[in-house]
Amino acid sequence: xxxxxxxxxxxxxxxxxxxxxxxxxxxxxxxxxxxxxxxxxxxxxxxxxxxxxxxxxxxxxxxxxxxxxxxxxx
Numbered sequence: 001x002x003x004x005x006x007x008x009x010x011x012x013x014x015x016x017x018x019x020x021x022x023x024x025x026x027x028x029x030x031x032x033x034x035x036x037x038x039x040x041x042x043x044x045x046x047x048x049x050x051x052x053x054x055x056x057x058x059x060x061x062x063x064x065x066x067x068x069x070x071x072x073x074x
Contacts, residue, residue, distance in 0.1 A: 014043065
């Protein structure tokens with residue numbers, strides 16, 4: 001759950017930053033700004049998928065360790 005939440009929040013921050021940056025550049029260049037909902041959905045989905053994959057692998061590895069051995073290595 002933590003990996004999903006963190007990656008989703010990072011994705012939201014990235015989308016907001018990207019939209020604001022694109023809007024600012026379009027305003028400076030005096031061109032129209034077009035925002036596609038599909039692009040936002042794909043960006044958030046990609047971010048969440050990456051977070052799940054790279055959050056699940058270390059958690060699975062850690063779950064197979066003996067707790068005493070895991071704490072000893074820290």
